[in-house]
Amino acid sequence: MRLGKRYGEERLEAACKRALFMKIYSYKSVESILKNNLDGAEFPSEIHSTPVAHENIRGNAYYK
Numbered sequence: 228m229r230l231g232k233r234y235g236e237e238r239l240e241a242a243c244k245r246a247l248f249m250k251i252y253s254y255k256s257v258e259s260i261l262k263n264n265l266d267g268a269e270f271p272s273e274i275h276s277t278p279v280a281h282e283n284i285r286g287n288a289y290y291k
Contacts (some may be wrong), residue, residue: 234261265270
């Protein structure tokens with residue numbers, strides 16, 4: 228509630244959405260998002276990870 232008074236309700240709501248998306252749930256994290264103005268920045272709707280290719284990684288086919 229204190230962050231809402233300091234930064235505004237809209238910014239706090241956006242910061243909370245970003246925190247939930249990133250799976251960070253602490254007060255300090257939400258406060259950091261607001262301090263660094265990350266609440267207004269766009270973020271991807273999905274996190275894409277690139278597969279890792281290395282000779283020591285067996286992959287899914289090995290375990291079937």
